[in-house]
Amino acid sequence: MQQVVKVARIGKSAFSTNPNDFIFHSSYNGFKIIREGTINANLARNTNDQLVHQVHGLSFIPLIAAFAKRSGVSQVFLPNGVDVELWGAKLGMVGDVRFNYIATDATKLIFSFNNAKSTTVDISIRYFILEKVD
Secondary structure: OOOOOEEEOOOOOOOOOOHHHEEEEOOOOOOOEEEEEEEEEEEOOOEEEEEEEEEOOOOOOOEEEEEEEEOOOOOOEOOOEEOOOEEEOOOEEEOOEEEEEEEEOOOEEEEEEEEOOOOOEEEEEEEEEEOOOO
């Protein structure tokens, strides 16, 4: 017999076989992705706190996860992270594009970036909207 940890939703049975009847079940993923997408944006040169918006069309304020990728490179970077272009033991990480944060409100997803380059930068943002936890 396999042991599991379960937390059923109010009004649902812990013996249910429907994954949607649980707030948490150790045999299933913690959060369910209900929508995902990719946004392409162009960051203005030498500009901080540039906002990129995407309408989510949901009846609640969702939890989201995201990462960004600068055009022409293979690595991705997360919110509160820098697109590392150079690294050295004494130098540390150096990059001119920063993914500041992600946020949501009643109608849209919000992504904030800084671009310290003297040129515009094309980026793509991959986002995942997670289900509402009651």
